[in-house]
Amino acid sequence: AQKVTQAQTEISVVEKEDVTLDCVYETRDTTYYLFWYKQPPSGELVFLIRRNSFDEQNEISGRYSWNFQKSTSSFNFTITASQVVDSAVYFCALSEARRGGATNKLIFGTGTLLAVQP
Amino acid sequence: DTGVSQDPRHKITKRGQNVTFRCDPISEHNRLYWYRQTLGQGPEFLTYFQNEAQLEKSRLLSNRFSAERPKGSFSTLEIQRTEQGDSAMYLCASSPQHATGVVNEQFFGPGTRLTVL
Numbered sequence: 001a002q003k004v005t006q007a008q009t010e011i012s013v014v015e016k017e018d019v020t021l022d023c024v025y026e027t028r029d030t031t032y033y034l035f036w037y038k039q040p041p042s043g044e045l046v047f048l049i050r051r052n053s054f055d056e057q058n059e060i061s062g063r064y065s066w067n068f069q070k071s072t073s074s075f076n077f078t079i080t081a082s083q084v085v086d087s088a089v090y091f092c093a094l095s096e097a098r099r100g101g102a103t104n105k106l107i108f109g110t111g112t113l114l115a116v117q118p
Numbered sequence: 119d120t121g122v123s124q125d126p127r128h129k130i131t132k133r134g135q136n137v138t139f140r141c142d143p144i145s146e147h148n149r150l151y152w153y154r155q156t157l158g159q160g161p162e163f164l165t166y167f168q169n170e171a172q173l174e175k176s177r178l179l180s181n182r183f184s185a186e187r188p189k190g191s192f193s194t195l196e197i198q199r200t201e202q203g204d205s206a207m208y209l210c211a212s213s214p215q216h217a218t219g220v221v222n223e224q225f226f227g228p229g230t231r232l233t234v235l
Contacts (some may be wrong), residue, residue, distance in 0.1 A: 004160075035223060042228075043228060043229055043231075044226060044227070044228045044229070045161070045209065045226035046226075047223045047224070047225065050221070052220075052221075091160050091161075095221045096221075097220065103163075103166045103173060104149075104221045105151060105163040105166060105174070106151075106153075106161070106163065106211075106224060108161050108162070110158070110159055110160050111158075111159075111160050
């Protein structure tokens with residue numbers, strides 16, 4: 001069965017601190033994709049990143065970076081120099097990528113609420 | 119605005135009433151998903167359409183729930199005889215067709231928040 005675990009329910013940091021959000025996944029598939037989404041107070045899920053299981057290179061996009069480690073089944077997300085606008089719930093998600101007719105539905109974790117204090 | 123749109127944004131209804139939600143995906147996207155999100159939880163998959171064909175339904179989707187995508191464009195989700203446990207945010211997402219073995223990101227709408235009194 002597929003499962004995503006985000007053990008951190010809430011994190012509170014002060015502006016300009018770095019913060020890492022943890023994501024651990026379980027799957028029997030050898031080919032899969034991992035995602036991070038941001039859900040600000042307005043409620044709309046915003047796509048941040050997609051990574052397939054064959055690409056373990058870390059990725060950096062501005063203040064955001066992602067660390068994918070298949071050996072520990074983790075896909076962690078770091079925000080450098082956090083800002084108040086980063087306050088949101090962040091979701092990690094997993095999708096199978098089987099050949100032929102797969103739904104590719106997203107399996108979400110329970111999310112981590114990040115509060116950045118000024 | 120070329121994103122996913124949903125209507126209505128909020129719906130308050132009494133237990134036992136029927137409700138219908140609409141989703142308009144991004145126009146070139148042939149894949150459409152419905153999810154449900156309750157407070158403090160991540161979205162949970164409900165059903166999936168590829169063009170007009172409904173190809174998967176979650177066991178979460180009781181027989182009071184029905185979804186359609188008649189022309190492969192917009193989709194509707196109907197809940198009959200609503201119960202208080204149906205109170206949740208109903209999210210629609212779309213994604214473009216992708217090559218076998220590739221999974222594109224899904225783009226989400228703003229959701230419809232249902233409150234059943």
